[in-house]
Amino acid sequence: MDCPRALIIGGSVGGLFAAHLLRAAGWDVAVFERSRGDLADRGASIGTQRDLFDIMRRIGVPLDPSVGVAAQLRICLDRRGAIVCEIEKPSITSAWDRIYRPLRAAFPDSCYRAGMRLEQVEQKGDRVTAIFADGARDEGDLLIAADGIYSTVRAQLMPEIQPRYAGYVAWRGVIEESELSSAEHALLYGRMSFCLPEGELVLGLGMPGRDADTRPGRRRYYWIWFRPVDLASSLPALCTDTTGKCHGTSIPPPLVRAEVVCELHDAADATLAPPFAAIVKRTPQPFPHGIFDLESPQLVFGRVALLGDAAFVARPHVGAGITKAALDAQGLVDALADTGDLDAALARYERDRREFGTSLVAWSRHLGAYLEAQLKPRAQRQGAECERRPEIVLAEYGAAGKPA
Numbered sequence: 229m230d231c232p233r234a235l236i237i238g239g240s241v242g243g244l245f246a247a248h249l250l251r252a253a254g255w256d257v258a259v260f261e262r263s264r265g266d267l268a269d270r271g272a273s274i275g276t277q278r279d280l281f282d283i284m285r286r287i288g289v290p291l292d293p294s295v296g297v298a299a300q301l302r303i304c305l306d307r308r309g310a311i312v313c314e315i316e317k318p319s320i321t322s323a324w325d326r327i328y329r330p331l332r333a334a335f336p337d338s339c340y341r342a343g344m345r346l347e348q349v350e351q352k353g354d355r356v357t358a359i360f361a362d363g364a365r366d367e368g369d370l371l372i373a374a375d376g377i378y379s380t381v382r383a384q385l386m387p388e389i390q391p392r393y394a395g396y397v398a399w400r401g402v403i404e405e406s407e408l409s410s411a412e413h414a415l416l417y418g419r420m421s422f423c424l425p426e427g428e429l430v431l432g433l434g435m436p437g438r439d440a441d442t443r444p445g446r447r448r449y450y451w452i453w454f455r456p457v458d459l460a461s462s463l464p465a466l467c468t469d470t471t472g473k474c475h476g477t478s479i480p481p482p483l484v485r486a487e488v489v490c491e492l493h494d495a496a497d498a499t500l501a502p503p504f505a506a507i508v509k510r511t512p513q514p515f516p517h518g519i520f521d522l523e524s525p526q527l528v529f530g531r532v533a534l535l536g537d538a539a540f541v542a543r544p545h546v547g548a549g550i551t552k553a554a555l556d557a558q559g560l561v562d563a564l565a566d567t568g569d570l571d572a573a574l575a576r577y578e579r580d581r582r583e584f585g586t587s588l589v590a591w592s593r594h595l596g597a598y599l600e601a602q603l604k605p606r607a608q609r610q611g612a613e614c615e616r617r618p619e620i621v622l623a624e625y626g627a628a629g630k631p632a
């Protein structure tokens with residue numbers, strides 16, 4: 229192939245990692261993103277891992293130390309607010325837009341087409357065609373489906389593979405660092421802090437502030453509270469706004485009903501360590517979303533490859549979605565460079581990344597087993613479903629596999 233052409237569906241982090249690495253390897257690349265808006269508005273905190281730093285450097289958009297907020301220690305608070313467990317485990321928490329923005333800025337606009345919703349994929353011989361909602365078509369040697377957990381491409385190829393509900397929701401909230409009292413700041417900031425009420429888990433950590441600002445005083449504090457919720461009977465009510473419209477398995481923060489937030493505040497008072505309860509109650513617009521995971525039994529279909537969340541979604545306990553998308557992209561491009569043969573490279577990609585994704589999802593299910601089991605009768609729970617010890621939670625949380 230003189231200059232092979234790749235069509236990349238989805239212009240978020242997974243699509244951009246693949247696009248940068250393929251361009252550097254000499255491919256003609258076109259990215260198609262259905263959204264016209266700024267994806268950076270998604271703004272959540274993200275855990276960072278060494279592989280992510282390495283791949284960003286390889287792409288030519290290195291992350292400097294200002295990328296995030298460091299924590300050296302992990303602590304666990306009991307119901308009264310006393311520290312019951314403490315371990316040293318450094319981590320850096322960044323923000324989604326701190327990764328996405330430089331990736332997007334370094335990618336040429338001429339190769340990035342926003343407002344293009346893929347509807348269908350066709351394959352003939354060695355060529356693959358993408359067909360869009362506006363009737364446009366484009367053709368290439370390879371199509372990369374980086375179109376997220378509800379991937380249109382995967383739905384066409386494997387309609388039976390669906391995201392699986394984990395049995396619990398995550399309530400998330402972000403509060404300005406300046407809104408913490410000095411006692412809360414001294415106890416919690418610069419640490420990853422946990423509280424383990426019966427059947428639930430809450431953790432909090434510092435993250436960059438507006439425009440990824442990491443200057444002290446301008447940062448934010450982020451918390452996430454996992455709570456068992458029945459999919460059929462209770463999740464729809466959480467995600468229903470004041471007009472009676474149900475938004476599915478999550479809801480935009482401004483639309484969460486006041487009484488739902490009141491119930492959360494009552495539960496915070498009743499179950500959380502006082503500093504956590506106080507922060508939850510002061511947080512503007514906390515919002516719930518159902519936790520789902522996803523496992524694909526196959527990643528490659530002729531000249532189509534699934535990548536990132538389109539292929540596998542691990543639960544948030546491993547904090548690895550962005551790094552996995554980057555590693556998928558690197559795995560594909562390195563396989564291409566090594567073999568020079570597209571079909572052989574895709575076969576290697578299928579083998580390596582399926583194994584990785586399968587084990588990451590399994591590990592994230594293990595970390596969430598106790599939470600997931602809360603809706604089961606106690607007598608039916610086994611192993612990790614029955615109990616959790618603070619020292620194990622603190623050691624394992626955020627790791628992509630069992631710590632050595």
Ligand SMILES: Cc1cc2nc3c(=O)[nH]c(=O)nc-3n(C[C@H](O)[C@H](O)[C@H](O)COP(=O)(O)OP(=O)(O)OC[C@H]3O[C@@H](n4cnc5c(N)ncnc54)[C@H](O)[C@@H]3O)c2cc1C
Binds near residue numbers: 242262272275537553
């Ligand atoms: C609240 C929250 C917190 C998170 N925290 C972390 C964390 O701490 N650490 C971490 O590593 N990861 C985290 N993640 C996960 C991480 O954001 C994802 O794993 C990552 O964004 C996956 O990238 P992706 O490109 O594969 O998919 P996505 O980011 O989902 O992007 C898919 C893109 O495809 C586009 N698209 C979809 N369908 C079509 C179509 N038919 N045609 C064209 N375009 C389409 C979408 O608009 C979207 O831009 C978090 C996610 C959320 C929601």
